[in-house]
Amino acid sequence: MVTDVVLAGVGGQGNVLSARILAEAAMRAGYRVKTSEVHGMAQRGGSVVCMVRWGEEVYSPLIPRGRADFLLAYELLEGLRFLEYLRPGGTAVVNDYRLDPLPVLRGDAAYPEDALGLIREASGKCVVLRARDLAEEAGSARAVGTVMLGALSVFLQFPRTAWEDSLRQRVPPRALEANLRAFEMGRKAAG
Amino acid sequence: MRSGDKRELLSGNEAVARGAYAAGVRVACAYPGTPSTEILEELTKLPGVYCEWSPNEKVALEVGIGACLGGARTLVAMKHVGLNVAADPWMTLPYIGVNAGLVLVVADDPGMHSSQNEQDSRYYARMAGVPLLEPSDSMEAYRMVGAAFELSERYDTPVLLRLETRVSHSRTVVEYEDQRREVDFPYEKDAVKRVMIPGHARLRHPVLLRRLEELAREAEISPFNRVEMRSDRVGIVTSGVCYQYVREAFPEASVLKLGFVYPLPERIARDFASHFRRLYVVEELEPFLEEALKALGLDVMGKARIPREGELDPDLVGSSLAEIMEMDTGLQDGGWNRPEAARAPRSSTLPSRPPVMCPGCPHRGLFYVLSRMKLVVSSDIGCYTLSVLPPVSGIDCQVCMGAGVGMALGLERAFAGSEVNASYRGKVVGTLGDSTFIHGGITGLIDMVYNRIPCTIIILDNRTTAMTGFQDHPGTGKTLMGEKTHALDLEALCRAVGVESVRVVDPWDLEGTEKALREEVGSDHTSVIISRRPCTLMRRSPHPVYRVDEEECTGCRRCLRLGCPALVMRGEKAWVDEGLCAGCSMCAQLCRPGALREVEDGD
Numbered sequence: 022m023v024t025d026v027v028l029a030g031v032g033g034q035g036n037v038l039s040a041r042i043l044a045e046a047a048m049r050a051g052y053r054v055k056t057s058e059v060h061g062m063a064q065r066g067g068s069v070v071c072m073v074r075w076g077e078e079v080y081s082p083l084i085p086r087g088r089a090d091f092l093l094a095y096e097l098l099e100g101l102r103f104l105e106y107l108r109p110g111g112t113a114v115v116n117d118y119r120l121d122p123l124p125v126l127r128g129d130a131a132y133p134e135d136a137l138g139l140i141r142e143a144s145g146k147c148v149v150l151r152a153r154d155l156a157e158e159a160g161s162a163r164a165v166g167t168v169m170l171g172a173l174s175v176f177l178q179f180p181r182t183a184w185e186d187s188l189r190q191r192v193p194p195r196a197l198e199a200n201l202r203a204f205e206m207g208r209k210a211a212g
Numbered sequence: 213m214r215s216g217d218k219r220e221l222l223s224g225n226e227a228v229a230r231g232a233y234a235a236g237v238r239v240a241c242a243y244p245g246t247p248s249t250e251i252l253e254e255l256t257k258l259p260g261v262y263c264e265w266s267p268n269e270k271v272a273l274e275v276g277i278g279a280c281l282g283g284a285r286t287l288v289a290m291k292h293v294g295l296n297v298a299a300d301p302w303m304t305l306p307y308i309g310v311n312a313g314l315v316l317v318v319a320d321d322p323g324m325h326s327s328q329n330e331q332d333s334r335y336y337a338r339m340a341g342v343p344l345l346e347p348s349d350s351m352e353a354y355r356m357v358g359a360a361f362e363l364s365e366r367y368d369t370p371v372l373l374r375l376e377t378r379v380s381h382s383r384t385v386v387e388y389e390d391q392r393r394e395v396d397f398p399y400e401k402d403a404v405k406r407v408m409i410p411g412h413a414r415l416r417h418p419v420l421l422r423r424l425e426e427l428a429r430e431a432e433i434s435p436f437n438r439v440e441m442r443s444d445r446v447g448i449v450t451s452g453v454c455y456q457y458v459r460e461a462f463p464e465a466s467v468l469k470l471g472f473v474y475p476l477p478e479r480i481a482r483d484f485a486s487h488f489r490r491l492y493v494v495e496e497l498e499p500f501l502e503e504a505l506k507a508l509g510l511d512v513m514g515k516a517r518i519p520r521e522g523e524l525d526p527d528l529v530g531s532s533l534a535e536i537m538e539m540d541t542g543l544q545d546g547g548w549n550r551p552e553a554a555r556a557p558r559s560s561t562l563p564s565r566p567p568v569m570c571p572g573c574p575h576r577g578l579f580y581v582l583s584r585m586k587l588v589v590s591s592d593i594g595c596y597t598l599s600v601l602p603p604v605s606g607i608d609c610q611v612c613m614g615a616g617v618g619m620a621l622g623l624e625r626a627f628a629g630s631e632v633n634a635s636y637r638g639k640v641v642g643t644l645g646d647s648t649f650i651h652g653g654i655t656g657l658i659d660m661v662y663n664r665i666p667c668t669i670i671i672l673d674n675r676t677t678a679m680t681g682f683q684d685h686p687g688t689g690k691t692l693m694g695e696k697t698h699a700l701d702l703e704a705l706c707r708a709v710g711v712e713s714v715r716v717v718d719p720w721d722l723e724g725t726e727k728a729l730r731e732e733v734g735s736d737h738t739s740v741i742i743s744r745r746p747c748t749l750m751r752r753s754p755h756p757v758y759r760v761d762e763e764e765c766t767g768c769r770r771c772l773r774l775g776c777p778a779l780v781m782r783g784e785k786a787w788v789d790e791g792l793c794a795g796c797s798m799c800a801q802l803c804r805p806g807a808l809r810e811v812e813d814g815d
């Protein structure tokens with residue numbers, strides 16, 4: 022059994038860091054883990070996807086389309102872009118946030134109408150939250166990713182300490198309290 | 213696990229750094245380049261290793277050669293195109309051999325996530341006659357580095373370790389030794405072996421060829437080549453990350469997994485082939501293994517079905533081979549573990565989200581001015597290349613690092629002798645970043661002065677190597693190891709090579725930038741304009757942001773010509789996303805009615 026998570030967002034939103042925290046939590050929970058990250062050019066405001074897989078034995082760092090158990094959409098269009106990775110009946114955790122890409126700003130392309138509806142329709146379960154608002158409420162606007170992970174954690178059976186230790190290792194000490202709160206708010210929003 | 217061992221999730225690049233450290237590497241050099249950059253960034257955190265950002269890959273390898281001859285185990289790292297730059301020393305190094313081991317790590321980028329081409333670096337092993345190792349995950353990358361050093365010393369040869377983006381940038385659990393072995397080789401003079409005058413080189417080439425035969429025998433017993441027998445109908449040969457895609461897509465297939473890839477272990481390949489009617493070869497990019505297997509007279513199927521361009525993934529491997537495998541073996545879909553996808557719109561129908569220049573990026577101002585002036589702009593590789601995208605659409609051509617200068621010279625000469633292109637005369641400028649100028653632009657500038665070319669070169673000096681993640685370079689005054697050092701004086705350098713007119717502009721000042729350009733472009737001598745302002749992402753000290761006064765905004769969209777992601781239309785009025793605005797003021801400089809205003813404190 023392998024559990025697969027796709028984290029889709031826009032460069033700068035922090036899904037690379039989230040993927041790392043998730044992967045380390047899975048490792049602490051005792052699984053074999055593999056991730057795929059994006060570095061370099063795409064991080065300049067481009068579309069960024071990360072993948073995290075864990076289980077007894079994991080091969081490809083890239084998840085086959087239609088296999089992902091979870092889709093974490095940090096932005097609506099990006100969620101839609103990687104929706105084909107979600108398996109039938111899979112769970113989507115969606116940040117209800119729209120960021121227009123340049124072709125849309127220029128008027129050369131239209132932002133897909135009802136992106137949220139399409140994601141909802143294709144997923145078995147869909148959790149929608151406003152991660153930015155929750156992160157700000159928790160005390161750090163940059164903790165969007167931690168809110169998303171909090172929401173995901175409701176569906177996973179990792180021990181609480183696996184999450185906390187991973188956050189402690191990856192988040193700067195002065196932002197830790199806010200991130201722990203952000204994680205909790207994500208959990209509540211999904212629970 | 214032994215004591216001193218650790219278990220951690222490491223990227224392929226981090227694992228390479230760890231492997232080199234455990235192997236006692238003492239010198240490591242690189243020029244940054246995605247996806248290879250983090251190797252040196254990791255290694256420099258570990259004690260006892262001299263690490264440097266070299267000005268370019270050729271210098272990096274030359275430093276590496278000196279270091280290994282001097283008795284230090286040495287790692288040199290670069291991205292695939294970097295090996296083109298380093299190809300000159302690379303091709304003769306195998307004649308000379310090493311003393312302590314030298315491992316060159318090259319990271320290919322199939323799919324061109326962050327590159328200008330997707331060349332297959334494995335050919336550099338074959339062309340130079342050097343053994344090639346190729347890991348398929350971080351753990352293997354860690355082990356291979358240590359093995360590569362031993363191989364290098366035992367056979368007196370450099371070793372090429374080839375990574376791909378999905379190995380460099382994927383994390384798996386690595387058990388590693390957190391301890392450095394001390395390795396130190398005595399230096400002994402041996403000019404016949406190390407001074408490649410023709411008479412010596414003629415002696416060394418046959419040595420290299422004999423060595424390759426011995427290496428071929430070594431490949432036969434390498435622990436990195438293994439046969440996994442499962443199905444008796446489907447046999448696949450693969451290497452690198454493709455091994456993982458094969459296991460995912462065809463879990464029941466038998467696999468010959470190659471890690472010691474060149475020279476090819478022929479006996480193993482023939483043995484494996486003898487079990488099957490035909491072999492399938494799964495490899496990214498060129499048919500490197502396929503050709504070698506075909507040369508053995510084996511029946512192999514590869515690039516006839518699997519794309520030769522772009523990146524592979526489990527879906528592509530499965531869908532490319534399922535049909536032919538079924539035809540060959542009668543097995544349904546060849547045993548492809550085909551997933552069923554959720555209903556989703558095709559991602560190709562969605563608006564793309566290309567990377568963009570950041571809000572406040574100093575490159576934006578310069579290229580905005582250039583595009584308004586209707587010039588012919590040869591450019592180069594760096595964040596500024598993004599100015600090719602609309603609405604700025606500021607550059608005409610770009611090929612490789614440093615070419616921004618040479619191409620400008622060539623364009624200028626072509627126009628000078630042309631009638632059909634006479635209107636472009638005096639309109640050529642060459643542009644390139646500070647790191648790129650030092651990497652490979654300075655020689656082009658010397659050419660320009662030497663051959664008296666009237667042309668303007670613009671150095672986009674943002675005080676860092678931004679594209680690859682803010683590495684220091686000889687102009688920043690800091691080394692990779694964090695020490696303060698002399699900061700190369702670009703103005704003095706340009707003057708020293710004979711450029712008479714060297715001036716500095718602030719690219720946030722659109723009017724001043726345009727004035728300088730109008731004065732220099734089309735003049736009768738070589739000139740340099742240094743467009744200087746630190747990268748906005750590096751300087752977090754906030755400038756006051758801008759806001760649109762809706763009463764004043766006429767909705768003319770002039771400010772949108774900058775293509776700033778912080779500036780959008782909301783209905784008929786422009787709107788600034790203050791969370792993104794960097795306060796560069798360029799939009800305000802363009803706004804005729806003066807609707808864009810600095811937000812005062814406490815507003």
Ligand SMILES: Cc1ncc(C[n+]2csc(CCOP(=O)(O)OP(=O)(O)O)c2C)c(N)n1
Pocket residue numbers: 243244245246269291293294297328593594595596613644645646647648649672674676677678679680
């Ligand atoms: C031969 C070669 N080495 C490395 C790279 C990777 N690379 C692309 S752009 C770049 C640096 C650009 O820095 P700079 O010229 O200062 O421009 P900036 O990105 O800071 O605007 C590097 C290292 C490459 N494309 N080619």
